[in-house]
Amino acid sequence: MNQHSLKKSQEFSQLKILLPILIPIILFSLLPLGRGIYLGFTDYTLGSSIKFNGFENYFQLFKDHYFWKSFQVGIVWTIAVSLGQLILGMVLALLLHSRIKFFSIYSVLIVIPWAMPPIIRGIVWRQIYDPDSGILNSVLMHLNMIAHPINWLSSFEHVIPAVIVAGIWGGVPQTTIFLLAGLKSISSDIYDAAKIDGAGLWAEFSRITLPLLKPTLAAVICLNILWNFNSFGLVYVLTQGGPGGMTRLPMLAAYEEAFRYGYVGYAAAIGNVMIIFLSIILYFYLRIQFKEQVK
Amino acid sequence: MMLSVRSVKQFIVKGLSQIIVLILLIYLVFPFIWLLSISFKSTPEIVTGGLQIIPKNFYFDHYRSIINDSNLIQSVLNSLQVSILSMTITLLIALPAAYSLVRYKTKIKNAVLGWILASQIFPAILIIIPLYMVLRYLHLTDSILGLTMVYVVWELPFVLWMLYGYIKNIPLELEEAAFIDGATKLQYVYRILFPVILPAIGATAIFAFIISWNEFLFALVLMKNPENITLPVQLSRFTGMEGQARIGLLAAASCLATIPSLVLFTFLIKGFKSGLSSGSVKF
Numbered sequence: 001m002n003q004h005s006l007k008k009s010q011e012f013s014q015l016k017i018l019l020p021i022l023i024p025i026i027l028f029s030l031l032p033l034g035r036g037i038y039l040g041f042t043d044y045t046l047g048s049s050i051k052f053n054g055f056e057n058y059f060q061l062f063k064d065h066y067f068w069k070s071f072q073v074g075i076v077w078t079i080a081v082s083l084g085q086l087i088l089g090m091v092l093a094l095l096l097h098s099r100i101k102f103f104s105i106y107s108v109l110i111v112i113p114w115a116m117p118p119i120i121r122g123i124v125w126r127q128i129y130d131p132d133s134g135i136l137n138s139v140l141m142h143l144n145m146i147a148h149p150i151n152w153l154s155s156f157e158h159v160i161p162a163v164i165v166a167g168i169w170g171g172v173p174q175t176t177i178f179l180l181a182g183l184k185s186i187s188s189d190i191y192d193a194a195k196i197d198g199a200g201l202w203a204e205f206s207r208i209t210l211p212l213l214k215p216t217l218a219a220v221i222c223l224n225i226l227w228n229f230n231s232f233g234l235v236y237v238l239t240q241g242g243p244g245g246m247t248r249l250p251m252l253a254a255y256e257e258a259f260r261y262g263y264v265g266y267a268a269a270i271g272n273v274m275i276i277f278l279s280i281i282l283y284f285y286l287r288i289q290f291k292e293q294v295k
Numbered sequence: 296m297m298l299s300v301r302s303v304k305q306f307i308v309k310g311l312s313q314i315i316v317l318i319l320l321i322y323l324v325f326p327f328i329w330l331l332s333i334s335f336k337s338t339p340e341i342v343t344g345g346l347q348i349i350p351k352n353f354y355f356d357h358y359r360s361i362i363n364d365s366n367l368i369q370s371v372l373n374s375l376q377v378s379i380l381s382m383t384i385t386l387l388i389a390l391p392a393a394y395s396l397v398r399y400k401t402k403i404k405n406a407v408l409g410w411i412l413a414s415q416i417f418p419a420i421l422i423i424i425p426l427y428m429v430l431r432y433l434h435l436t437d438s439i440l441g442l443t444m445v446y447v448v449w450e451l452p453f454v455l456w457m458l459y460g461y462i463k464n465i466p467l468e469l470e471e472a473a474f475i476d477g478a479t480k481l482q483y484v485y486r487i488l489f490p491v492i493l494p495a496i497g498a499t500a501i502f503a504f505i506i507s508w509n510e511f512l513f514a515l516v517l518m519k520n521p522e523n524i525t526l527p528v529q530l531s532r533f534t535g536m537e538g539q540a541r542i543g544l545l546a547a548a549s550c551l552a553t554i555p556s557l558v559l560f561t562f563l564i565k566g567f568k569s570g571l572s573s574g575s576v577k578f
Contacts, residue, residue, distance in 0.1 A: 010399050017395040018403060020388040021451060025410060027429060028448040033417055035425035092319055095312045107564045109320055112327045115556035117509035119527040120549040123534060124326040127333060133344035135329055142346060172323060226415045233511040237534055254420040264424050271421035278416035
């Protein structure tokens with residue numbers, strides 16, 4: 001058998017094994033996705049017929065103040081939340097990795113936010129931020145840091161930080177666990193060698209941990225950015241995008257366009273713009289990862 | 296006894312580490328404790344607010360009314376059904392698939408790996424309406440089975456990627472020995488590979504379960520019949536108009552909804568400590 005036909009027969013037998021995943025993937029992912037992308041180039045509204053209208057939606061998006069605003073909110077949210085998750089996750093992972101006492105108890109406790117469905121995360125934080133019965137106001141007033149209760153989720157000034165704090169909280173466990181797995185895969189021999197050379201903690205971190213953790217870090221940062229930019233449940237429950245669109249993330253904007261106003265075509269167009277934006281992020285991630293492999 | 300500068304320094308570093316971890320833990324754990332606390336308070340006590348973390352008198356009525364709330368119970372059963380079914384189906388079909396992705400380096404492999412990566416950037420909103428149309432075509436709208444299939448595909452990227460990482464570390468000899476003994480590929484995958492990587496499959500199963508247990512948007516849009524809705528959607532209905540009046544009940548139900556994932560995660564961490572999930576998280 002020559003090389004070519006060997007490859008062909010391999011492909012065929014692989015196709016047979018992959019069929020059980022390929023059929024659902026095509027039916028419930030690729031087909032709807034292709035259709036969804038197409039809908040972004042139509043004027044489809046719920047209940048009406050579908051008509052192709054080229055780039056009309058995108059010209060409208062370009063002029064749509066609410067769309068720009070939601071994208072801007074989305075970017076601020078994504079950067080702040082991903083950065084917070086990264087810093088806190090890194091600190092926790094490093095400390096937990098350093099043979100700290102009570103490691104087992106800590107590692108179970110830190111996953112609690114992860115175990116809560118996003119809806120419940122929203123419910124909890126709404127309760128914490130509640131202007132009348134929320135614990136945050138009670139604590140701050142008790143400490144005399146504020147004189148009057150603050151309405152965290154409906155004040156223009158406080159809503160963004162408030163939502164971001166809740167957003168970071170939900171993603172720290174995942175980030176920590178992933179980074180911890182990355183740290184574990186670094187051989188301890190390297191650290192022992194560094195200790196003999198008399199390297200301090202900072203030198204150890206910046207010369208060994210950070211460079212060896214780079215592939216894991218890149219993956220974690222990239223995934224966090226994708227997930228945070230696409231997030232929906234938490235903010236949907238916390239603020240529903242309010243007050244005045246201050247926290248209307250792109251997903252919430254698209255959801256409203258589609259299911260509140262029925263502008264499915266327009267919502268799909270928002271989705272398409274989101275894909276382009278996230279593809280750029282993914283591209284940079286792959287480039288970093290690829291360079292790493294070439295090394 | 297003389298304390299060396301080195302051991303004093305070490306003592307300070309250790310103490311400082313504990314303090315930082317504790318501060319972060321308060322941030323991470325407190326919201327759940329607060330939720331637990333309100334679930335045991337009477338509605339007037341909740342509405343008054345205050346700093347009381349341990350309720351003055353433990354109040355169990357919220358938990359009692361959950362048992363009497365047939366809609367809530369139904370939604371829990373629906374969630375369990377969808378999560379367990381989709382987890383099982385996903386693992387069964389992903390295991391041979393992941394094996395073949397590791398062993399055959401073909402164009403199809405690259406296509407599937409590309410899909411795994413790309414699926415992370417699709418906003419769900421883009422898929423959801425066409426998905427509804429596909430389900431309608433298959434007569435699977437508003438049905439547990441339909442949602443299950445959607446979740447299977449939603450879990451697949453993560454599950455495939457995890458299994459791919461684990462199987463890559465299995466030595467080739469294991470498989471060669473099996474084939475010499477006359478096993479077919481599927482026999483090898485389910486009878487030999489499966490038990491060998493069982494702990495890893497356990498970890499993957501937990502993630503798969505939690506993905507569908509937590510999912511909200513698809514369930515919100517695709518399930519309309521009140522008999523079919525899942526727990527997160529049912530809970531989100533409580534947050535609407537009735538609001539504060541039923542916050543105690545909502546908190547109690549939320550605590551219960553968190554327990555399955557929490558128990559599973561505890562298992563996962565136990566396994567994590569023994570090193571089974573130390574596989575890489577790279578693509």
